[in-house]
Amino acid sequence: MDTRTATGLSFSGIEKSYGTQTVLHDISFRIEPGTFLCLLGPSGCGKTTLLRSIAGLEEPDRGTITIGDVTVFDAGARKMVPANRRGLGMVFQHYALWPHMSVRENIAYPLRQRGIRAGDRGGDVERLARLVGLESYLERRPNQLSGGQQQRVALARALAGDPQLLLLDEPLSNLDAVLRHQLRRELRALHNRLGMTSILVTHDQEEAAALADVIAVMQNGVIMQSGSPEDVLDRPDNRYVAEFVGYECFLKGTVTGQSAGSVSVTLPNGATVAVATNLAVTQSEPVLIAARGDQLEIFDKAGGVAPANAVSGRITDRAKLGSVMEYQAEVSGKTLWIRDKADTRFRINQDVWIRIPENCPLLRDN
Amino acid sequence: MSENIHEGGQLRRMAHLLTPRKIITGLAVLVLAYLFVWPFVMLVIGAFLTTPYGGGEWTLDGFRTVLNDPRALRSTLSSFLFSGLVMVISIAGGLFFAIITSRFKLRFGWLVLPAMVLIACTPRLFYAFAWGMMGNPGSGFAANILRYFDIANPAWLTVYSWPGLVLVSSMKVTAVAYLLLSGPVRLLDRSLEDAAVMCGQTRLRAFFSISLPLLAPSLLAIGMLLFVEGIQVFDFPAVLGSPAGITTLSTLINDFINTDVTPKWGAANALSLVVVVVIALLILLQSRLLGGRDFATVGGKARGADTAEIGKFAVLFDAIIVGFFAVAFVLPFLQILIGSLQPYFGLYTKLTTANYVAVIKDRDTLDALVSSLLISVGGGFLVVTLSFLMIYAMQRSKSRPTVALLKILSWLPATAPGIVLSIAFVWAYLSTPLVRSLYGTPFLMLIALVIAHVPIAARACEGIIVQVSTSLDEAARVSGAGPWRAAAEITARLCTPSLLGAWLLISLAISGALDVVMMLQTTNTQMVATLSYSMFNNGDVAEAAALYVLFIGLLIAFMAALIGLMMLLRTAASGFHWSGKAARPLAMEKTDV
Incomplete structure (x- = not known):
């Protein structure tokens, strides 16, 4: 056999x-x-x-x-x-x-x-x-x-x-x-x-x-x-x-710059983030940045300097799911669900930075 | 409620024992015992008495007569042969139709279910008459078609023969077998067969090696049921077998009393007793055979089975479906209809309504028609009501003796062929002072027909009541309704559509029950079944046909009007239409073999 x-x-x-x-x-x-x-x-x-x-x-x-x-x-x-x-x-x-x-x-x-x-x-x-x-x-x-x-x-x-x-x-x-x-x-x-x-x-x-x-x-x-x-x-x-393989967060934006293997995306609120991708896109093309809840990171805005590749947002709700805390955050008019290990670091209505990792997938928005 | 709480002694305890509730229960048990058990007791006693209706001496003469009569052994063999052949042919036929309709895309697949329901619901006696006319070697359709082509009717081409009896019975029973088998066949988990095909088996052989063994318990159970029915059946052998000299156990018991020069009541009782014991053993054997088998499908969920295209075979199967419907239903129905319009049976050139006029003008036939209609409709209602109450009490009662008693009572009449029940009823009623004076009135026939049809109605009610969840009833009780009120307003109310269907089918069955009233008839009290049977035997075939056609037509019209009226009243009263599932009316057709 x-x-x-x-x-x-x-x-x-x-x-x-x-x-x-x-x-x-x-x-x-x-x-x-x-x-x-x-x-x-x-x-x-x-x-x-x-x-x-x-x-x-x-x-x-x-x-x-x-x-x-x-x-x-x-x-x-x-x-x-x-x-x-x-x-x-x-x-x-x-x-x-x-x-x-x-x-x-x-x-x-x-x-x-x-x-x-x-x-x-x-x-x-x-x-x-x-x-x-x-x-x-x-x-x-x-x-x-x-x-x-x-x-x-x-x-x-x-x-x-x-x-x-x-x-x-x-x-x-x-x-x-x-x-x-x-x-x-x-x-x-x-x-x-x-x-x-x-x-x-x-x-x-x-x-x-x-x-x-x-x-x-x-x-x-x-x-x-x-x-x-x-x-x-x-x-x-x-x-x-x-969505089927577990991405829950989608941020709309347009392509504003490209370099080798990386694309800059500007969100409606003016923030710009860079993601690594092989996707061939054209200038001003509408795109989506997809992220899983546990890929995103939250930073306290009171901390001063914005982290690299972060966008501004506000915590609107939170729920404890076993060992993780799921925060609901508004970013550029979109709702994101972010899972964070640390228990109660952020309050509802707190203004925060949310860092988008470079390896988040970039999708065409159609 | 323990004794030491009551310190009041004997009298108080007596009062405690004799609550109104207990008195009513006790009376109900007595009445049921008289109706269901007493006839069997009298059947046993009667087997050992010299003269009928009490007053005789104890003797074994009845058994001696049976043993010394060469017809006894011959009719036993005939019964088993007839029943076995009909069972095998019908199971094969029913299975064939169940399989082709569940597996293949056929143009006439839709026809099978209504055709089988029609054939199964046709009263047996009516069916026997229709075929008795169609296969009549001189006057029937078959002989006339041959005559049209100038072919001499061969001697073997008659329905009054072994092949005729077996084939006609098998056609009727095939419909019953189909109705009982189509459920199990449809519920077969097709993925079990797919798995065998994936292992390298052809589809056809996968069916035989996997699906057929899985159907075995159903086939066995249904086969036993049909076999027992075959032993009991009276009408087919009486109408089609007797003229050809074929005697079965049921017809021999009748011959002992009605045909032999001197009525041999002792012998009839003795043979009846033997038959009842054999049938009870067969029923026990059936439950034993099924006891150890557990073919519960593993995993359970059956895949929604789809039907396959089969090309040229579809034409063949379609032809078989249409052909079966034509031969088993349309032609016999046409034959009896046309036969009833002939001045005398066999004259096809001139049709007349004279037979119908004669039936209505004749006092005797008109009386029989009216009383049969009332007995069929009223009896059907009583059977369904009684069975519903028994099964309801059985399923809701927490007292084990009550449940056991009701269960035995609801099965007991099934152990005796109709002809045996008929004898038992005569003995029971004649042995009871007040009831004796009712002998010769249609009232006793009504009671006998009700008791005889309780087993089929009870099986139907079991299926119907199970579909109403006990919790619906309990909710009514919690809301303050008493047990009777809850039963009437919730369970009975929800079961009504199915019970109406059961009523119609039971009424049809009662209308064709010749054997049960065979011994209860007198020259003054006749049912359509008994009267048309003697007319048919005396050669008044066309008039017998007219009487029966008129009766069936009136019965169906009457029942349809009644049920329609009740539906209308209920819908108007409640303002909504309860679409109850038609709960297994199939189970009740089983004795209508």
């Missing part, structure tokens, strides 16, 4: 509608062998439909899907390789374990389909069970297992067919936080160890960041941005992606 050859995947021009509702708009993408891809997006964005189209459980209206060098779907040529001949493994959102079969029978099922004789299946089943830490539960029924254990059975079953490509449909979303973190680490470790290509659907940006080599953020049936977790999380392309 460790000598598996991972396979790449590409799809182009994928479109799918249900009645008048288009759920996938002309989607094209390609991933290299061995990649862990996360399709990230809110519910209803089309990510599960895309995954099921790759699996062969949905038939797109247009486009082509190629797994390795085999075209499994081509709407133009009316070619559709059925799901059972695509040689994939899949973990379903609610696990879809067969309640009338024991754990052993569930895991052995794909082996049986591959024509492995009953006598030869035992070793494989035991090895898979060991892989997911369930070797002592083989004779149980799925409903005698906890959620985490069911998840592992589903994973073992998906791997049993020795798939070139593993599909995971929100596999961790039904688990509690501790178990989710643990299984997330195990999942990534398995992916690395078995050297396969994996595609995971999730709405949790943290999960995507922790697991993925490549994240594709989807909205309304379109891939809004794709790239490494660093690209997507630190350099979102647009406001939608920025």
Whole structure:
């Protein structure tokens, strides 16, 4: 199993509608062998439909899907390789374990389909069970297992067919936080160890960041941005992606100066800040500076000199969220939410400086 | 309320025991016991007496007669064969329709549910008549179509035969099986099948290896239910089997009393007792079989299943749907309608309303028509009301003996075929001084029909009441309403739309119940069911058809007007329309096999 050859995947021009509702708009993408891809997006964005189209459980209206060098779907040529001949493994959102079969029978099922004789299946089943830490539960029924254990059975079953490509449909979303973190680490470790290509659907940006080599953020049936977790999380392309990956503060401004890798932005209140970016912008173009609440820093105005890259603002509200204090501040007519460790340094209605770090992403404002 | 608080001694304690509430409860238990349990007690006693209606000597002659009668073994085998065949064919048919309608995009998929409801709701006796006419080797549609093409009617092409009996029964029961199966089939978690497909299985084989085993408990439960029904059924074997010499347990019990030269009450009772024991064992076996199985779906949430395009197969399935509807409902319905307009059955060239005029002019048929209408409508109302009260008390009561008693009572009549109930009722009523004087009046038929239909109505009410949360009731109690008031104004009020539906269906079932009143009829008190059955057997087929068509038409019109009026009154009074979910009227069609 460790000598598996991972396979790449590409799809182009994928479109799918249900009645008048288009759920996938002309989607094209390609991933290299061995990649862990996360399709990230809110519910209803089309990510599960895309995954099921790759699996062969949905038939797109247009486009082509190629797994390795085999075209499994081509709407133009009316070619559709059925799901059972695509040689994939899949973990379903609610696990879809067969309640009338024991754990052993569930895991052995794909082996049986591959024509492995009953006598030869035992070793494989035991090895898979060991892989997911369930070797002592083989004779149980799925409903005698906890959620985490069911998840592992589903994973073992998906791997049993020795798939070139593993599909995971929100596999961790039904688990509690501790178990989710643990299984997330195990999942990534398995992916690395078995050297396969994996595609995971999730709405949790943290999960995507922790697991993925490549994240594709989807909205309304379109891939809004794709790239490494660093690209997507630190350099979102647009406001939608920025909001989805956790940016809460957006300051409007116009470009007033450019130098190598840095852009000066002037806010409506006249303050100018500089941010590092590779974005090609033109003079006077409207832009947005995005920031996470914990990237911004607050300084007491009474302290005298303004810190570098800071703008003037006023605290309008505050709320204690566990160990951090969240301040609400008005800056240039916009409301920002800033998280600060220090407990009660700033009062409501206090005038403050708010420092914008240079590495805040710059977005086009359109 | 412990004893040592009351120091008043015996008298006080007596007074404490005999609160008005307890007296009412005690009386209710006595009345229910008389209505439900006494007939069974008398059935047992009657099996060991030489003469009917008390006064005889103790004897085992009844059992001896049954054992020495070669018909006993033959009819037992026939009953099991008939019931088994009908069950297998109907389950397969019902499952087929449930699957194609839930899985595929079909042009006529919408037709299946209404068609099955129509077929399931048609009174069995009416259905048996319609097919008895259609498959009549001389005069029916089938023979006439062949004659039109100058083909001699082959001897095997008659509905009065084993294949005819089984196929006609199966068509009716397929509709029932579909209605019972479509829920479980729709609720199958499709992702379980998807998972098998992802493991390399084809969709078809995934269905057979995953979904079918998951349906097994439902199939088993419904299969057992239909099998027990098949053992009990009387009308189909009586109308279609008897002329061909086919005797089942139900028709043999009837033959012992009504056909044999001297009525053999002892033998009829003895055989009835055996049948009741066998059915009770089957019901126990069913609960045992289902007891250990727990196929609760893991993870639970079923994916909203979508229907697939299947190209040329869609045409085939559409043809099967339309064909089934035509053969199982439209044609027999047309046959009985046209047959009722023929001067005599089989003459297709001249149609007349003379049969209808004769039915209305004849004192006997007119009496039967009126009393049957009143008994069907009033009886349906009584059954639904009684069952509602029983199930309501069962679900809300905290006293375990009460719950157990009500549960047993609501199931007890289901253990006996209608013909057996009929015998039990005769014994019970004739053994009771005051009630005896009511023999020969429609009143006893009404009581018998009510008791006989409590099990199906109770099952329907269970489904209906469950949908109203207990907390709604409790809120009324907390707001100051007494228990009866809360029941009437909250639960009953919210259940009304579903209960009206149940009323209509039960009334239809009562209208077709031939077996329950078989022994209670006299020459002066006839129901449409008994009268048309003897007319049909005596060759007055066209007139029997006219009588039954008129009866069903009037019954439906009457019920529709009644229900419409009640809806109107309620909407006007309350100013809002409660859109209660139609709560599983399906469960009640199960005995209408």
